[in-house]
Structure formats: C-alpha cells, structure tokens
Amino acid sequence: MSVFVGPVLSIDCSQRRSVLALSRAAGEAPFVRAFAAVGGSGDAAREAFWDELRALEAESGVTARELRGIAVALGPGGFTGLRVAIACAKGVAYALGVPAAGLRSSEVFAASHAQAAGLREARVAVLLASKNGSAFVAEVAVDHAGRAVEERAEVLGPAELAAAFAARPPAVALSDEHLAAELAAVLAARAVAVEPITTDGASLDHLARLALAERPADPFALLPIYPREPEAVTNWRARKSMA
Secondary structure: OOOOOOOOOEEEOOOOOEEEEEOOOEEEEEEEEEEEOOOOOOOOHHOOOHHHHHHHHHHHEEEEEEEEOOEEEEEOHHHHHHHHHHHHHHHHHHOOOOEEEEEEEEHHHHHHHHHHHHOEEEEEEEEOOOOOOEEEEEEEEOOOOOOOOEEEEEEEEEHHHHHHHHOOOEEEEOOOOOOOOHHHHHHHHHOOOOEEEOOOOOHHHHHHHHHHHHOOOOEEEEEEEEOOHHHHHHHHHHHHHHH
C-alpha cells in the first residue's frame, strides 16, 4: 500500500461540524481542529475556517509553506462549506506547487465509523438528506487497510431505498439529522442501525495520504459534488435569464 510522505493538510467542511487535520509524516497522529461553522453577519460571526487553520498551524508547528500535499472532502455537503474548503485547497496547492487530492465525503464518514467502532472491515450506507423527502445514498466498503471505496451512489426516495436494500441491507446507515421520517422508517423495517455522521481526524488524514499517493489531481479539477443543483445556483441562473 502506497502512502504519501511529508506534511499534509486535510480538510472536511462538508457538514456543519468541520474538521481540519495536519500531520507531519505518514504514521504520525495528526493534529486536529473540529469546529462548527458560524452563521449570521458581522465580524463576530465570520466563517471560523481561517482562524481554525491558523490555530492548527500554531499547534502543529507546521507552516503553510512546509506542506507537501493537501486533500479536501468534495461532498456532497453544504454549499458554502464545500466551496470555502475547495478554494483553500486549490489556492494552497497552486501557490506551493504541491499535489492535491479530492475525497468523497461518504468515504470519509464510512472510514471514520469503522475507526470509531474498531472494525477492520465494514460495509455501510451513508444517507445525506436531499429535497422532497429523498436522500443521497452511498454504499461504501472499508477494507482492512482503512481504504474506503464508494461503490454506488444515487438520490433515492422511500420506495427506491426499500428496493435497493431489499436483498442486501447494510448493517449500519450513517445519516445527518435531516433524514426524512419515511426514509428512517424504511431503515427501521429492515433492522438497519442508524448512527450519526462523524469525521475522525486520523481517518481523514489516512485517506488523504492514500489519495495523494495513488490518485493526485490537478487542483483546478477539484469540484464540489452535489446530488442536485444547489438552490443558490438555480436562483442565480433564473435571475440572469430575467435580466
């Protein structure tokens, strides 16, 4: 298994609880900052991302110029959080001339669950609430080396979810707090345990190093993953068409 060496910054701002991880070398425990994005307006309510990033650098003793790679969760997730995180990853990678890598959020959540549960291998579903009572549903396999692979992902309603899990329901489903009651009922009927989505800093760092070693990307090719077009984009297109 190839693992990237050197200082690496990993970012997951796809959910309300954001996580930054910075490790000096492969095999070392990362320094981690977890925080909630701040809403509202004014200086006191500005996005906490940059303050947390500066604090992480201070704690780790690793400056931005010393980074040798950067990885970022691409989503699905919140519109603003994803764009702030991806913009940071692109800018740092371009400015320093270091490789970047994109991670699927479902894979980060699945690997984090396996780590927390002490599982060498796991097969889980990740459900992220979408519009009209549906959800983005991803099935993810985690192997003994901590590698997570999203095997299938699509937006499903209650009937489609029931059909998808009829033959082989997962043991565990990871979900955000906005999961529709109808979808939760489908999981309950198939005895699928539902647990909250979390991001573990060590798992984020491990997936980042695997991705940087095995599939580094052009920083400017990193784009947010949205199951459906974000409402902000739809509204912007509508305004332009009316101009």
